[in-house]
Amino acid sequence: MGVQLQTREHCPICTNRKTRTLHQQSFSSPILRQFLADFYQGRADLEALASGSYRIAKCQTCSFIYQTSVLNDEGLSALYGDWVDAEASLAKKQNARAKLFRQYAGQMETLSRLFPCPPQQVHLLEFGMGWGYWSRMAQAFGFRVNGLELSPQRAEHARSMGIAVVDELPDAGPHYHFIYANQVFEHLVKPLQTLQQLQSILIPDGLIYLRVPDGRDIEKTLQRSGWHSNLDAIHPLEHINCFTRTSLLELASRAGLEQVQPPLRLNLRSLWGGIKREYSDRFVTTHIYFKNK
Numbered sequence: 001m002g003v004q005l006q007t008r009e010h011c012p013i014c015t016n017r018k019t020r021t022l023h024q025q026s027f028s029s030p031i032l033r034q035f036l037a038d039f040y041q042g043r044a045d046l047e048a049l050a051s052g053s054y055r056i057a058k059c060q061t062c063s064f065i066y067q068t069s070v071l072n073d074e075g076l077s078a079l080y081g082d083w084v085d086a087e088a089s090l091a092k093k094q095n096a097r098a099k100l101f102r103q104y105a106g107q108m109e110t111l112s113r114l115f116p117c118p119p120q121q122v123h124l125l126e127f128g129m130g131w132g133y134w135s136r137m138a139q140a141f142g143f144r145v146n147g148l149e150l151s152p153q154r155a156e157h158a159r160s161m162g163i164a165v166v167d168e169l170p171d172a173g174p175h176y177h178f179i180y181a182n183q184v185f186e187h188l189v190k191p192l193q194t195l196q197q198l199q200s201i202l203i204p205d206g207l208i209y210l211r212v213p214d215g216r217d218i219e220k221t222l223q224r225s226g227w228h229s230n231l232d233a234i235h236p237l238e239h240i241n242c243f244t245r246t247s248l249l250e251l252a253s254r255a256g257l258e259q260v261q262p263p264l265r266l267n268l269r270s271l272w273g274g275i276k277r278e279y280s281d282r283f284v285t286t287h288i289y290f291k292n293k
């Protein structure tokens with residue numbers, strides 16, 4: 001069939017069909033063509049997209065904002081396998097500052113408080129693992145870790161660092177204590193089905209952490225100044241679901257999950273920074289811990 005666009009006729013969260021268009025332009029418009037050509041350094045198959053439209057829609061029922069034209073499976077493999085610059089993405093991780101790893105280590109500290117038992121008894125899944133650096137940190141803290149990653153190149157890299165990579169999700173059952181999905185759900189054609197599947201492989205008190213780009217104010221920005229390529233939360237073809245904290249909570253609720261507040265993590269050396277971070281994580285951001293309802 002080749003690389004093609006397909007249309008999402010139903011809201012990916014509430015399944016209703018009525019939408020309002022917030023922005024629409026043809027993938028063959030000069031601005032969009034130029035952006036895609038530059039961003040993917042000539043690797044994107046612009047001809048396969050030419051007859052389709054980049055359309056940002058807002059669900060009239062639940063207010064979720066999403067792209068209605070998305071790539072088919074072959075298109076998604078091409079996009080994440082060939083179009084995106086894998087070397088640059090790996091180099092970014094390999095040259096990351098210590099700050100990134102301190103962040104990961106902070107999350108491990110939170111995890112060890114959420115699961116106050118020996119870490120080797122805690123089974124984690126990193127869903128959409130990428131190159132495997134978060135999983136590697138989890139392993140260093142003694143957790144039992146599996147990583148799932150669709151890109152063979154990234155999965156292979158994670159394997160080479162000793163991560164136990166799984167190729168698909170197991171059948172429903174109490175497999176995991178914790179599932180971590182960082183910057184994954186904005187990319188998924190069927191986010192609700194995927195989250196329901198993840199929920200089905202958690203232990204009864206298990207937790208899921210979701211982190212997505214923050215799409216609040218996108219509607220206002222589009223109204224005020226139109227589309228611009230720096231609007232990361234609605235990046236064409238990639239960020240096809242544009243979440244706010246409210247819509248992320250709604251998605252989770254429909255998958256049988258509810259928000260849970262992680263234990264406070266403050267230290268005296270940077271108390272004010274810590275308080276600001278805790279407030280923002282608890283009430284503002286689009287990164288949230290969930291547990292089974």
Ligand SMILES: [Zn+2]
Pocket residue numbers: 011012013014015016059060061062063064
């Ligand atoms: Zn909806």
